[in-house]
Amino acid sequence: MAKQERIVEDIEALRRITQPCACGTQRPSYTPEYRRGVEYVRRRMEAFGLKTREDNAGNLYGLLEGRQPDAPKLISGSHLDSVKCSGAYDGIAGVLCALEAARMIVESGVPLRRPLEVLGTIGEEGTRFGQALIGSQLIEGSWGEEQLDAFHGLEDGLSLRQTMRAYGLPGNVEGVCRRGERVKAFVELHAEQGPVLEDAGLSIGVVENIVAISWMYITVHGMASHPGTIPMSVRRDACVGACRLVCAVTDYARERYDGEATVTAGKMEVFPGNTNCIPSRCDLTLDIRTCSGAYRDDLVRFIREKKAEVERECRVEIEVREGMRQAPTALDAGIQQCIEDSCRKLGYSWRRMNSGAGHDAMIFSRIWPTGMVFVPSRGGLTHHPDEFVPPEELAKGADVLYETFRALDAQSDG
Numbered sequence: 001m002a003k004q005e006r007i008v009e010d011i012e013a014l015r016r017i018t019q020p021c022a023c024g025t026q027r028p029s030y031t032p033e034y035r036r037g038v039e040y041v042r043r044r045m046e047a048f049g050l051k052t053r054e055d056n057a058g059n060l061y062g063l064l065e066g067r068q069p070d071a072p073k074l075i076s077g078s079h080l081d082s083v084k085c086s087g088a089y090d091g092i093a094g095v096l097c098a099l100e101a102a103r104m105i106v107e108s109g110v111p112l113r114r115p116l117e118v119l120g121t122i123g124e125e126g127t128r129f130g131q132a133l134i135g136s137q138l139i140e141g142s143w144g145e146e147q148l149d150a151f152h153g154l155e156d157g158l159s160l161r162q163t164m165r166a167y168g169l170p171g172n173v174e175g176v177c178r179r180g181e182r183v184k185a186f187v188e189l190h191a192e193q194g195p196v197l198e199d200a201g202l203s204i205g206v207v208e209n210i211v212a213i214s215w216m217y218i219t220v221h222g223m224a225s226h227p228g229t230i231p232m233s234v235r236r237d238a239c240v241g242a243c244r245l246v247c248a249v250t251d252y253a254r255e256r257y258d259g260e261a262t263v264t265a266g267k268m269e270v271f272p273g274n275t276n277c278i279p280s281r282c283d284l285t286l287d288i289r290t291c292s293g294a295y296r297d298d299l300v301r302f303i304r305e306k307k308a309e310v311e312r313e314c315r316v317e318i319e320v321r322e323g324m325r326q327a328p329t330a331l332d333a334g335i336q337q338c339i340e341d342s343c344r345k346l347g348y349s350w351r352r353m354n355s356g357a358g359h360d361a362m363i364f365s366r367i368w369p370t371g372m373v374f375v376p377s378r379g380g381l382t383h384h385p386d387e388f389v390p391p392e393e394l395a396k397g398a399d400v401l402y403e404t405f406r407a408l409d410a411q412s413d414g
């Protein structure tokens with residue numbers, strides 16, 4: 001069977017392993033459906049001679065032995081869990097393309113020198129616990145026993161430890177953390193989740209950085225009153241102040257930093273929340289993403305400058321509080337070069353780009369040299385039943401992984 005058909009066969013098999021949901025695929029971590037998905041991937045790994053194991057967190061590994069079992073390993077994969085009513089590609093595509101690259105190595109009859117592990121992580125999406133990147137952070141070691149009791153299911157209230165036990169795991173993190181191990185590279189293939197590759201008609205994205213995310217919490221204070229008796233010119237409408245600020249900063253980001261930075265007001269609450277009352281307060285959040293510290297600082301400066309202007313014009317008071325602030329993650333330059341060389345060798349179109357979404361790669365880059373390969377998402381769509389990566393693009397992604405593994409395999413360990 002051609003590699004394209006093999007990948008599609010696996011994608012379609014996993015698409016059907018889902019909790020009953022209104023639409024699409026729904027396979028949250030530590031559920032019976034997740035178990036069935038893992039068992040499917042495990043059987044596919046074993047069919048091609050990979051030695052499988054599940055760690056105590058529920059991460060799945062398939063090992064392809066190398067000629068030198070002690071040489072620093074290659075690891076490649078992504079996550080096997082999904083958000084609610086999701087599609088069949090987000091995360092899954094990265095595991096299946098890594099598996100396909102491993103099959104290609106087996107079929108070539110020329111084994112790698114290094115061991116290659118295909119990895120399917122658990123709990124990457126924050127669906128079950130409101131905490132994302134669980135499997136990878138337990139492997140990387142930022143999280144451990146403490147988090148097993150600290151995290152609780154959003155719907156069932158069970159701790160992560162109780163959930164792991166109910167899933168059939170021992171309920172501890174023994175042997176999960178791999179910090180300190182000699183790993184040559186971790187490479188994650190993922191659907192782009194944006195429209196850049198598709199719009200440009202390109203096959204491969206070579207990821208340079210994963211964006212920094214900053215959150216700002218904003219409260220606008222106005223004055224509640226009757227909506228019919230207070231003339232427009234003397235009101236202190238908190239919602240109007242909030243909207244002015246949001247429009248000003250999103251316009252500024254579009255004009256100055258289109259393609260380089262994003263600002264999103266994803267949550268807004270108006271108080272007291274009556275149809276017949278001028279809003280006295282409005283709470284909102286701003287999510288700022290960019291790989292440039294300077295752009296971020298400029299956007300924060302602009303928000304503060306506009307705040308003063310809106311306070312004057314709308315006769316409101318505005319509090320601005322900075323919440324989470326992450327640093328951007330620069331991926332390994334040597335691996336980026338290997339991915340780019342592979343595209344050239346294969347004659348596939350590519351561009352360098354940044355990732356606007358967080359990924360397991362971001363976590364693994366703290367302990368291992370890490371790279372990322374993007375394949376095009378139709379319409380930029382993910383976290384949606386209609387998400388789609390054309391089969392030929394998946395096959396190209398697997399080819400690029402194969403060539404990248406070969407190149408990294410040939411490098412010395414110096």
Ligand SMILES: [Zn+2]
Nearest residue numbers: 079090091190
């Ligand atoms: Zn994902």
